[in-house]
Amino acid sequence: MTDATGARLGERYAVRSGWQVATLVERRIESPSAATLVLDVPGWPGHQAGQHLDVRLTAPDGYTAERSYSVASGPTLGTGPTLGTGPDEPSTGRVEITVQRVRDGEVSPYLVDAFPLGAAIEVRGPIGGWFVWDAARDAGTPVFLLAGGSGLVPVMSMVRARRLAGDRTPFRLIYSVRTAEDQLYPDELEAHAVRGDGFEASTIFTRAVSLKALRGPRRLTASELATWGWPPELEPRVYVCGPTGFVEAVSRMLVAQGHDPARVRTERFGPAAG
């Protein structure tokens, strides 16, 4: 069922067939409910910032569960030649995912708390070519990132991609999170922002304030979005990621403020995550 021209765009985003075995080499606690898993994936072909991977877990009776997680690491993080080696050449790669524990979830509590260091898990990917930012392709156009909760993960991959590429594309991030202790990567975000190379981040808390809070606990307002983001006249690339309620509310505000819906890319974490 290939296109008559034989030059289908899909091949650029082809997902490698079959599962491969990855090893957990490091676990970093990011918050009381989230951890970053560093996976060693032999032959990882590299990924674009914003892509995800599938994981498959196997129980002793053969039962399997599959889930998708956004890649947190920037595209070139690796222990070997992870990029540009082509599908035919073996390479080794490190890939990081940040997993938020979902209460009563089937998979996330296991990955955050119990999956042992040195143990193996099947992975497949990278997957997805829409919610991505590529320094080589997309540099120069201002980027407006809006992340709710663990929706920061693929967005952080974009921030890391920019940093790894030494890119100075103007980035603005609004990060909405319940409380200060739920924040992911707070020190790294601050370190990026104080470099003064065109990355700005505004973090707001929806449930409880901290001493460093910009304002009282409430959801993001339209005027805050306008103040801390880019105006539509700059025609930024806009990425919105988070729970459905966040994505719906934010994308409505963006469109109401004049952002072209065609430039607003969204990714939602449904209530079924887990």
Add this chain to the structure above:
Amino acid sequence: MTSATPPVPGGPDPAGPGSAPPDSAGSGATLTPGFHGRARPEGVILPPGQYAEEGFPVLSAGPTPNVNTATWTFTVTNESGIAKSWTWADLMALPQDEATVDIHCVTRWSKFGTRWRGVSLDVLLADVDSTADFAMVGSYGGYTTNLPVADLLGGKAWIAHTFDGAPLHPEHGGPARLLVPHLYFWKSAKWVRSLTLMPTDRPGFWEKLGYHDLGDPWREQRYQGD
């Protein structure tokens, strides 16, 4: 951010696969030690890799468009370029079906026994002059998805406007979406506005981005090549 490795409940498994993972997947005994999963679902059959979901998660690639039924139209265009359109009132005047179906999202949730009301594609395509084997379905907002015509006919697909007895919510594709429950749910285009028949298959939005042209959940056709 800390880079220290915290203690891990259970600790490294001394009998685990360590640094020499097998080349090929499938040796279940070495994978994800200590994972047991939920109680296995009873009374339902899940396609491979899916799990049962009670809620109704939302997934879309961009903002939810505002589609007004006063200006809504659905247009079918055949391979000769001949078009036939229905207004909202036209759609409502057609014979309506009730469908209770299971739906399967490629993000791995499946939802059983969802109740819909809409117009069968058999009705809408009945008088269309075409020998095409494929269709590109288009949406308000610009989304597209390709399907074989065979998967749209024979009581398998609808233009659905009512979910669970209420008008379909915009987040879920209202006022009307394509409903093709036997394929992964990205094929059931939200905010549907057009169907273009085509003699040869061409990829739609997600299909260009690596997702499968057919998307049969029972054969786990998630990505191109599956």
